[in-house]
Amino acid sequence: MAYVPPHRRHSKGPERPLLKPELLAPQSKKNLNVKPYNKSIVDWTENIVYADHSTHRWCAIPLDDENQFPSSVNLEPVTLESAVLNFGENHLALINTGLDNEGGEVEWNLPRSPWEYITENVLEDLLSAFKHVRNEMKSARPKEVSPTLVARVGKVLFRRSPSINMESIRKNYGTEILQQWRRLFYINTPVSYKGKIVNEVVPKIGVDFEEEEDTYELQLSDSTSPESTLFCRCRVMKEHGKLQLCEIKLKPVRNMVMDISCTTKNLDLRLMLCTEKLVTDLTNDEMQSITDLINSAILDPDLKGGLRWPPGKESSGDKYTVVRVCHGMGSTYRNSSLGLKVKHYDRFDLRTLTGEASWGISLMLENVVSKLQEENVEASTISEILKGDMQLIWDNFLSFERFLT
16 A cells, blocks of 8 residues: 555544535533642643633533432543544543433433523633633723633543553542543534534524635744744635635633533533634734745645645744644524534644544524623623523533444
């Protein structure tokens, strides 16, 4: 067999999307495990930027009256189809074996609904984190800093030591033990799940098709500022077959991350409050260096990430170097209170020569963010809006056939 360079090898993963019209058209605190943010818990796959005041928490919803997992919920090993994240069977996930093959859920007689539990656990951290965001926005230029509250669906995965006996884990695990383990949130969802969202959920929740997206994102390192990463979002000029720069941002800063294991469902939930900052103060020389990098990019659909550069052209002006590329294709849907993105991501890291493709589903909770920016808004108002959003997500986005098993 002929040798195939690493960047031309496609990993086993979700199929690349075919953007056909029919696919894109609408058709209590007792169970919260609180721990100060520890970067080692969540940041062992990529460089993630967290604010100094950021919080990262994990909770399981719902547990029984004694704060224990029901007997049908087990901690099971999972294998990932990921060249970047696969560590054999060292990943574990909470799996509800009581779920039937139709994607149903187990019901418990609890004092409150699951979305009320989620809102209760999230609200205090959300309000606290947004105080810092508001101060940042006041000190920035108009529209230079924008906050987002993003909900993603996927699966909370825990990483165990190979020396730990699985039988011992099954007998003794609990929220206190799991809180100490490293974890990540795996967002790659099956193609069939994407189809369900587009064909069933989109028309049900009343969001309208807004636009089809086909963008490339270039991550640039700065030799004069090693901690800085620029994100250049580009579109393809079809008449020229070249990239066109749309905007430049700094890497999003995470102010709050809440990972929620939904023990009566097949999928889990991550809520993130982030701030993004547009870059508007580049010098002419800096802007020219970035423009040269973008203009020299060559579209190549056979490559991971979809882009390549002529030898030696991955850097420009001894300042900026392309370190990662991501080709995103999919659709955006929107109504007056939230946005929904259904996108296929094809990523490649030029430093490690690794990449993978995945489907991702994310919701932008825009009504919550809008209210948070109002002066003297009542916590009860935010709570009611958030509760409604959590019910919508619980009822429509977290049910699927046994996921990752």
